[in-house]
Amino acid sequence: MSNFTFVSQPVLGGFKQECKGVSIIEQTKLGIVSVACPNDGDAALAASIQKAFGCSLPKVSGVEVSDSGTMRWLGLQPQQWFVLFEHSAEQGAPLATIKDELGDTAYCTDQSDSWVSLAVSGPLAITALERICPIDLHLSVFPVGTVARTTMEHLGVIITRTGDEEFLMMSATSSADSFLHAITLSVKNITA
Amino acid sequence: MSQTNRIDGGLVNRNQSYSFKFNNETMHGYGGDTLASALIANGVKLVGRSFKYHRPRGIMSAGAEEANAMVQLRTGAYTEPNTRATVAELFDGLEAKSQNHRGPLGFDVMAANDFLSPFLSAGFYYKTFMWPKALWEKFYEPVIRASAGLGSLSGENDPDQYDKGFLHCDLLIIGAGPSGLAAALTAGRAGARVILADEDFIMGGRLNSETHTVDNMPGSTWAETATAELYQMENVRMMTRTTVYGAYDHGIFGALERCTDHLFDGSGKPRQILWRIYSKQSLLCAGSTERSIAFGNNDRPGIMMAGAVRSYVNRYGVTPGKRVSVFTNNDDGWRTAIDLKAKGIDVTAVIDTRSIPAPYNVPNAATIMGCRVIDTVGRKGIHTIMLSSGQTMKTDCLAVSGGWSPNVHLTCHQRGRPTWNEKQACFVPGGDLPVGMSVAGAANGDMTLQSALTAGHNGASSILSSLGMSDAGSKIASASEESAKVSAFWHVTESKSRAWVDLQNDVTTKDIGQSFREGFKSVEHLKRYTTLGMATDQGKTANVLGLAIMAECSGKTIEQTGTTIFRPPYTPIPMGALAGRARGKDFRPFRLTPSHKFAEEKNAAFVETGMWLRGQWYPIAGETHWRESCDREVRATRESVGVCDVTTLGKIDIQGRDAAAFLDRVYANTFGTLAVGKVRYGLMLREDGIVMDDGTTARMGEHHFVMTTTTANAVSVFRHMEFCRQCLWPNMDVHLISATEQWAQYAVAGPNSRKTLQNLVDKEFDISNEAFPFMACGEVTVAGGIPARLFRISFSGELAYEIAVPTRYGDSMIRAIMQAGEEYNIVPYGTEALGVMRIEKGHAAGNELCGTTTAANLGLGMMVSKKKDCIGNVLSQREGLNPEKPLQLVGFKPVDTSISLSAGAHFVTKGAEATMANDQGWMTSVAYSPILNHSIGLGLIEDGKNRMGEIVTAANPLKQSSVDVEIVSAHFVDPDGDRLRV
Amino acid sequence: MIINHPLLGPRDAAEFVYLGDASLINRPDASSDDAAQAFYEYLYLRDNPAGEHKELWYHEQGDRSWLVVTRNTLTHEISKVEIARDVARAAGGSA
Secondary structure (H helix, E strand, O other): OOOOOOOOOOOOOOOEEOOOOOEEEEOOOEEEEEEEOOOOOHHHHHHHHHHHHOOOOOOOOEEEEOOOOOEEEEEEEOOEEEEEEEOOHHHOOHHHHHHHHHHHHOEEEEOOOOEEEEEEEOOOHHHHHOOOOOOOOOOOOOOOOEEEEEEEOOEEEEEEEEEOOEEEEEEEHHHHHHHHHHHHHHHHHHHO | OOOOOEOOOOOOEEEEEEEEEEOOEEEEEEEOOEHHHHHHHOOOOOOEEOOOOOOEEOOOOOOOOOOOOEEEEOOHHHOEEEEEOOOOEOOOOOEEEEOOOOOOHHHOHHHHHHHOHHHOOOOHHHHHOOOOOHHHHHHHHHHHHHHOOOOOOOOOOOOOOEEEEEEEEEEEEEOOOHHHHHHHHHHHHOOOOEEEEOOOOOOOHHHHOOOOEEOOEEHHHHHHHHHHHHHOOOOEEEEOOEEEEEEOHHHEEEEEEEOOOOOOOOOOOOOEEEEEEEEEEEEEOOOEEEOOOEOEOOOOOOEEEHHHHHHHHHHOOEOOOOEEEEEEOEHHHHHHHHHHHHOOOEEEEEEEOOOOOOOOOOOOOEEEEOOOEEEEEOOOOOOEEEEOOOOEEEOOEEEEEOOEEEOOHHHHOOOOOOEEEOOOOEEEOOOOOOOOEEEOHHHHOOOOHHHHHHHHHHHHHHHHHHOOOOOOOOOOOOEOOOOOOEOOOOEOOOOOOOEEEEOOOOEEHHHHHHHHHOOOOOHHHHHHHHOOOOOOOOOOOOHHHHHHHHHHHHOOOHHHHOOOOOOOOOOOOOHHHHHOOOOHHHOOOOEEOOOHHHHHHOOOEEEEEOOEEEEEEOOOOOOOOHHHHHHHHHHHHHHOOEEEEOOOOEEEEEEOOOHHHHHHHHEOOOOOOOOOOEEEEEEEEOOOOEEEEEEEEEEEEOOEEEEEEOOOOHHHHHHHHHHHHHHHOOOOOOEEEEOOOOEEEEEEEOOOHHHHHHOOEOOOOOOOOOOOOOOEEEEEEEOOOEEEEEEOOOOOOOOEEEEEEEHHHHHHHHHHHHHHOHHHOOEEOOHHHHHHHHHHHOOOOOOOOOOOOEOOOOOOHHHOOOOOOOOOHHHHOOHHHOOOOOEEEEEEEEOOOOOOOOOOOEEEEOOOOOOHHHOOEEEEEEEEEOOOOEEEEEEEEEOHHHHOOOEEEEEEHHHOEEEEEEEEOOOOOOOOOHHHHO | OEEEEOOOEEEEHHHOEEEEEHHHHOOOOOOOOOHHHHHHHHHHOOOOOOOEEEEEEEOOOOOOOEEEEEEEOOOOOEEEEEEHHHHHHHOOOOO
16 A cells, blocks of 8 residues: 655745745745753763764854754753754655764754744844844844744744844744744734 | 914924814814814814713813813724824824714703712712612613713724734833933934834924924924934834833833824724833933813813913914913913914913012013912803902913923832922922833923933933943033923812812812812822722823822821822723734634644534644534534444544653653653553642643653643643753753654544554554554554654544654645545544543543542542652642542433433432532533443542442532433443453 | 843743742652651742742743742842752752
8 A cells, every 4th residue: 555645745835925025935844853962961962963063062042053054053942952954855854864963962853843934034024023023133132143932922933043134933833824924914014 | 164273383284284074074284283283273172071070171281191182083993982182193084073972062961960060079979879789780880881981982893903012222212302302312322222202293292392492493493303313323213103101020111102093094004003112221201291270160161281272382383262361380381471472372361379570571461470260251162260369351261380290100100109399399200210210301300491401311321321331422402591480389279169170080179178078088099089080191180289189188298198109001002902913813823733624624613722723523414413423423433443633632752861760750650661662641740649631651762752741731741841850850861842743643543443554554564463552652654654653542442543743744644544544434533522432431631630630539549659759649648638538530321311411510419409518529521422322421429439320419500400310430431441452 | 021041131021931939949858757748838838928039930932941030029120040950959959
């Protein structure tokens, strides 16, 4: 029996809304793995990450990008990071990409399907996000390479600054429609 | 109507002519007008009726403090009651109506109340409508509500959109008058992140209403220049039409921005935005409010605050009268006479309560010192005043100034108390200000323009240094000189007629005297008894006057008398703005299961469980009642196979060297002994010994577990486990992350569930009963390589599995399972069938895990390990939770099986009265069992296990029902669990 | 309110969940002879000070840290914020 059709579906069907002020683009090829550091294993983990990915571990709220530039480590909480990298379904389980390299130096959990990820960018991005984001996004406070986990419209959101006017925003898969609505309505409310 | 009272000058745009309607009469005004100034331009004096006595009232102020001129703005669903005409910006096509009258405004039949006033004094309602009690709800209240009141709601949904938002700054400056602008310039030029907010639609505050000069420019020109400079600064956010209405903890402020209220059509943009402003420091530059003097019939249309008259004349280019008189106790009131003269308007007299030489010379006007206005004449518009000197004068507008009260409101929102300044006869901010707040300008008692400009600059400078910044050498602007001498004067004792203190609530000096005589002497009691200072204006013009008169009554000083507490909001906030976007289907976010689209296609009915929308049942053609669908789903599952989306259960990934030891502590039963590749039911207690949650936990590896929680407790269990990990056992090596969203998980249940899954699971994985027995778990692949997790667990009591695939495949998976089970007539089943099957099986769920039950109550007492310490172990053993005859979970079946049971019914001995004393427990869950063909129930009853076969009565007095039921085993179906293990 | 998170800086209290008295960190020894009494006191007997109070807050919509916040119950002034795990370790938290 192999006549089943399995389609890897982007949470929001590959949502894309591009305009001058703010663009919203769903990131559909993102592998996300959480990496936790065993107690007293900080040095070993740092070494294995440096060796495997050429990257040092950021502190909480910090972001480090790997040597190759393809992998982004987000410091989410003490002893825990999310690593984000380009990954498509054909490449197999995203977990292996990280776990196979780090071995016993980390506890890894696949989070690729847990999050819907939206790239929100443009000169009016901050103006739109002001309507839902309680975090101060001013460049002096939240510079490129910063991540914060907060709540917007009752939804947990991980927001990362990827450029002066660019953010990567992640929220739970199941409430993706509400999350998208929160952002698109914010854009509509400032541009209508 | 023509603009008979329009005069030259002002800041209105005469090239922008607007047409508007007041009480259906078409009038015209200009851009830059408020509704009030436009009404004055058109010669309208009478604009509303008072709250209680239905007295004719006119416009009394030119700002947010307005107590009289409240109108019903706009029409239909857009209508908004109690809008202050003095702050409503005029736009083309505006429609407004006066409020609180029956019949036309000029002939209000309810004005009879005015003649009944001797009977309607303070406390009238409290004393009169005491009995008969039955009449209150049916008669008194509706009549009072209809006759005393303000505007009315449309009764329709508010069609406008609202939004909220968050702003951050180094310095929030509240008010853009002279001190606010000066502060903003100093802080803005220094590079600080500044927000400057003002409720008006142009910045400048009193500068726009006065004829002072600043830096040798007219004040309004200086304000315009300063504003233009500030708009150019990237670090300054300029917010007009924005009222900072509340000061909250730690530098957080609430502000309401009115975005489209000044437009005929908002074009779909949010009408208002409720901002939460986070500030490091704040500078309150809220200015001051002029107060009145109480004298006989001081509420007539045409009697107005002296400063308001200047606003109308200087800013709006309209005059409230042609022959104006001024009644004042201070120098500032005289400026009204001077400004009027400068515009060529006749000033009849300036009456000053003080026996001092006249501070100014006003040509062609009588200046009468040491004199008082004792009464006025002119029901719909003042025409005559009577003076204490015996003189009578013709005048069509009386400008009154009782001195200025600093707007200290926001300084008091953290329970700060203002202090009385005897010299200036006003309350000034006390020492106990909200965190990070300082005050400058008139709000702080700096009553001259120069002192306000200086205080604004200095305030900003010291804030800059506290932020570690330095001012960029901004100079203090210099202003023309003025005098602000005042001597306190509150009410004219010679007046025999009623003298109003609070115009909005119709509170007179006599009411205050009566309140005192009847023992309501503290200001807080005075407020409640007389309603002084209540309603939409919150007594901005009345409070100080009222408490000064109370001080006189009691022989105390004003300082001893004190003020009532100021609370947010400073001005009214529409409910729509507080709701923001959270209306209708946007009230809160919703969560969709991976099979949502499939369920929609199958016409599923959905139920909200928390934020989740879950398929409740899946009707097929011909089914008209949910029970038909539910019964069919149960039968199909028990007879062959069914599938249910159980993704909503919480899933927590637990890893670490101490993961097993950790689980032994958070669960009442043991997990250290669980073999890899096995699942175990776990019972979690609270520390007080009550059951917190239950679920299954699978051991995926030596140091790796996957826990499931109930849908409802997913978040709180995770929080609890983080508490245990971080606070109780901080050295354990254990790490948690939620994986609820990661996996689309389906329960496949029924005798043909294995065969169904064997069609789907790749052949290299042996899931036969031998290789994959009850409570086994493992990683498999499906459909040629899709990774999946398989658990052989059952909630239904049937041979069953739960299978999980990455969420991205969730939609494909439900369809694949349906395809794989097609030959067995697989059905999707919803939460109703799920519930029926678990009740048939006697499994506890939310109704039983209700926060009052112990493991023993649920028949799970044996699971609480006595060998180890775990959360709840010690206190679960205390006496109070272990009575001789504990409540025990058992099954119930109606003696007459045609009767339906109802959950919530309480058990009493058969035939006994349904009283608390006879109560033995209650029915927790009921269902109709399509297998047994009758209603069944689970419930908690004293000593239930030892009472099998006993008949008791299940009484539900709320539904007037009383049903005899038999106590039976909770396991209605397959009590020995044979089906699980085949 | 704003809680000045030791790792993240000032964050709105809306991101946090409140639990209660920080003495909840000091869970009694279940194997001691007076365990029943000790657990009763641990769970039910709390001070209710008008003034400084050490209490537990959980940064649920943030970094998932439990914090010990010293807050004045009269003024809401927050004078100290610590990572609860550090406090628990310093107090000799078991295992």
